[in-house]
Amino acid sequence: MRYFSSTLVGLVLALAAGSAQCGSVEPLPVREVAPGVFAHAGAIALMSEENAGDIANIGFVVGENGVAVVDTGGSVEVGRRLLAAIRARTAKPILYVVNTHEHPDHVFGDAAFEGSGAAFVGHRNLPRALAARGPFYLKAFRKIIGDRLVDEVRIVPPTLTVENRLTLDLGGRSLELRAWPPAHTDCDLTVFDPATRTLFAGDLAFVGHLPVVDGSLKGWLANFDALAAVPAERVVPGHGPLALPWPEALQNERAYLSGLANDVKGFIARGDPVDSAAKAAGQSLRDSWMLFDAYNARNATAAYAEYEWDP
Amino acid sequence: MVRSITRRRAVFALALAAAAGGGRAGARAGQDADPWPELQRLFFGGRPIVEDPAMVRFEAPARAEDAALVPMSFSAKPPPGDPRRVIRLTLVIDENPVPLAAVFTFGDKTGDTRISTRVRVNSYTNVRVVAELDDGSLHMATRYVKAAGGCSAPMVKSMEEALATLGQMKFRILPPTAEAPGEALIMIRHPNNSGLQMDQMTRLYTPARYIEKLAVHQGDELVFAMEGGISIAEDPNFRFTFKPNGAKEFRVEAQDTTGKTFSGAWPAARDGA
Structure with a gap:
C-alpha cells in the first residue's frame, strides 16, 4: 500500500487542481492501446474514498457508428470522467456499456451512462448477481468509499445478456463478447476486438494485483486453455498494466491459482482445518503479488470449501 | 421429543424477536447498547456466568476472511482432579440476527470433546462459548470478531444446485495427534438458508431452512448432539475429537427445519490405517 501512496497523493492533487481550474469533469487519463481502442489503468489498490474507487482497468472502443464502453469504474465520478474522456475523442453515440462482471470496481460507474441510450450488456448470470449482491454492495461500500460517492451509485441491470457469445456491431468493426463458466465470478464476460486483436479480459486476467476468487477456482483453472486460445495480441487485464502480450500475461495468474489449488488439496488430504490452510496456502507465491494479504487467505478459504467435497 | 424440539425452536426464534426489538435498536444507532445481558437472561435464565479462560478454550479469528464461513473451534475441560463434567457448550454470536x-x-x-465448525457473522460482534458443567455452573470464553454481512451474503451457488446435492454427507476419520487420539469430520450439503438471503431470480427472500438437529454416535455412545440455528454456515461442517471406544462405526443423524432427515454410518477405522 505504501508503495502506491505517493502515486495516489499525486493523483488526488492532480484531480483537485483539475476540478478547481475548470469546474467541468476532468477526463480520465486513457491510452490508445490499439487504433480506436482506449484503456485507463486503475490503481492497484483497494477501493477507498481517496481513490474514488478508481482501481479497475476500464476502456472503450470507437467504431464508425458509435462507441462501446467496457466497464465503468468504481464510482459514478469515475464513470463521468470516463465519459468525459470519450467525449474528448469522439462525438459518436455510445451504443453499448459492457460490464465484465458484477464487482463494484467495474460497475459502480454505470449510472454515468444511464440516459445515453446505450444498451447495458452483461453475462446471462449478471442480472441475478446484481440483484442478489447489489444491495449488499451498496451497503458495504458506504463504509469503504463514503456517503458522497455511494449516494449517486445505481445498480443498472443489463438490457442485453450474453448466453454464450454475442457480436456487437460498432460500424466497420465488431466486438466479440464471450460469457465464461464460473471462474473469477459466475458472470465473467470478455470483449475481443478482432480488428486490432485486443482483448479486454475483465478480471479473468489479473496482473500484479493478486487474483481474487469469488466464483470457482476449479472453474477458473478449467478455463485457462480456452482463455489462452483467444487469438489476441494484447490484453487489457482487469487489474494491472495495460496492453500486455497475450497469452503470456496469464502466466503468473495461472501459476498462483494452480499453486493455491495444490496447496489447499494438500491441506485437505492431511486433515488440516480450513483456518490453518487459510494461513499457509499460497504463501510461497506471495512475493510475486501486490495486495496478497488482502485476498490470499480469503481465496484459500473459498478454495478449501470448494475442494473439500472432492472424493 | 417433538415438544422439546418445538420449545428449542421457540428459543431460537425468541432470540430473533429480541434482536429485532428495542434492545438492539440502540446498538444499530451507534449507542453501543450491549445485547449480552438480555441474551444471558434469555438463554441462561440470568444465572451467573464466569469468564473462565482456563476452563473454556475458544479459537476464533479476530478478523474473518469470509463472513459467511468463519471457522471457530472450542472445548471445555475442568482442571485435573476436578470431578465435574461438561454437559453442554452453547455458542452465542451477540450481534447476529439470531444470536x-x-x-x-x-x-x-x-x-x-473439541468442536470446530463454521459460522456466519453478520457484523462486528462478541462471540461466546458458554460451558455448562454437571453442577449447574456456567463458564465462558469470549472473542471479538470483525466480520460483516455473513448472514445476508448471497449464496454462491444457485438454489437449484444447492437442492440437487442437499443432504449429501461426507465423513472422515482424521490422523490422530498428541492432543487428540481421535478426530473426525462430518460434512453435510445443505444451504442452511438463513431467511435473510435474497433469491437471485425472484428477489424474494429465501425462507429459512437449516439443520436444526444433528447427533453423532460412536457405536452406542453419544459423542455430541447439536441443536443449531441459522448462524451455522452453508454446508454445515463439524470437526470433533473423540476417544476411540472400540466401536466399529460412527453414525450420524441430522434433521432440518422441514423435518427432512439425513443419516449415514461409517467405519470407525481410518482409511488405510
Missing part, C-alpha cells in the same frame, strides 16, 4: 448459534450436548464420557 443463539448452536448448542452442543455431550455424552457421559465425551464432555471434553
Whole structure:
C-alpha cells in the first residue's frame, strides 16, 4: 500500500487542481492501446474514498457508428470522467456499456451512462448477481468509499445478456463478447476486438494485483486453455498494466491459482482445518503479488470449501 | 421429543424477536447498547456466568476472511482432579440476527470433546462459548470478531444446485495427534438458508431452512448432539475429537427445519490405517 501512496497523493492533487481550474469533469487519463481502442489503468489498490474507487482497468472502443464502453469504474465520478474522456475523442453515440462482471470496481460507474441510450450488456448470470449482491454492495461500500460517492451509485441491470457469445456491431468493426463458466465470478464476460486483436479480459486476467476468487477456482483453472486460445495480441487485464502480450500475461495468474489449488488439496488430504490452510496456502507465491494479504487467505478459504467435497 | 424440539425452536426464534426489538435498536444507532445481558437472561435464565479462560478454550479469528464461513473451534475441560463434567457448550454470536448459534450436548464420557465448525457473522460482534458443567455452573470464553454481512451474503451457488446435492454427507476419520487420539469430520450439503438471503431470480427472500438437529454416535455412545440455528454456515461442517471406544462405526443423524432427515454410518477405522 505504501508503495502506491505517493502515486495516489499525486493523483488526488492532480484531480483537485483539475476540478478547481475548470469546474467541468476532468477526463480520465486513457491510452490508445490499439487504433480506436482506449484503456485507463486503475490503481492497484483497494477501493477507498481517496481513490474514488478508481482501481479497475476500464476502456472503450470507437467504431464508425458509435462507441462501446467496457466497464465503468468504481464510482459514478469515475464513470463521468470516463465519459468525459470519450467525449474528448469522439462525438459518436455510445451504443453499448459492457460490464465484465458484477464487482463494484467495474460497475459502480454505470449510472454515468444511464440516459445515453446505450444498451447495458452483461453475462446471462449478471442480472441475478446484481440483484442478489447489489444491495449488499451498496451497503458495504458506504463504509469503504463514503456517503458522497455511494449516494449517486445505481445498480443498472443489463438490457442485453450474453448466453454464450454475442457480436456487437460498432460500424466497420465488431466486438466479440464471450460469457465464461464460473471462474473469477459466475458472470465473467470478455470483449475481443478482432480488428486490432485486443482483448479486454475483465478480471479473468489479473496482473500484479493478486487474483481474487469469488466464483470457482476449479472453474477458473478449467478455463485457462480456452482463455489462452483467444487469438489476441494484447490484453487489457482487469487489474494491472495495460496492453500486455497475450497469452503470456496469464502466466503468473495461472501459476498462483494452480499453486493455491495444490496447496489447499494438500491441506485437505492431511486433515488440516480450513483456518490453518487459510494461513499457509499460497504463501510461497506471495512475493510475486501486490495486495496478497488482502485476498490470499480469503481465496484459500473459498478454495478449501470448494475442494473439500472432492472424493 | 417433538415438544422439546418445538420449545428449542421457540428459543431460537425468541432470540430473533429480541434482536429485532428495542434492545438492539440502540446498538444499530451507534449507542453501543450491549445485547449480552438480555441474551444471558434469555438463554441462561440470568444465572451467573464466569469468564473462565482456563476452563473454556475458544479459537476464533479476530478478523474473518469470509463472513459467511468463519471457522471457530472450542472445548471445555475442568482442571485435573476436578470431578465435574461438561454437559453442554452453547455458542452465542451477540450481534447476529439470531444470536443463539448452536448448542452442543455431550455424552457421559465425551464432555471434553473439541468442536470446530463454521459460522456466519453478520457484523462486528462478541462471540461466546458458554460451558455448562454437571453442577449447574456456567463458564465462558469470549472473542471479538470483525466480520460483516455473513448472514445476508448471497449464496454462491444457485438454489437449484444447492437442492440437487442437499443432504449429501461426507465423513472422515482424521490422523490422530498428541492432543487428540481421535478426530473426525462430518460434512453435510445443505444451504442452511438463513431467511435473510435474497433469491437471485425472484428477489424474494429465501425462507429459512437449516439443520436444526444433528447427533453423532460412536457405536452406542453419544459423542455430541447439536441443536443449531441459522448462524451455522452453508454446508454445515463439524470437526470433533473423540476417544476411540472400540466401536466399529460412527453414525450420524441430522434433521432440518422441514423435518427432512439425513443419516449415514461409517467405519470407525481410518482409511488405510
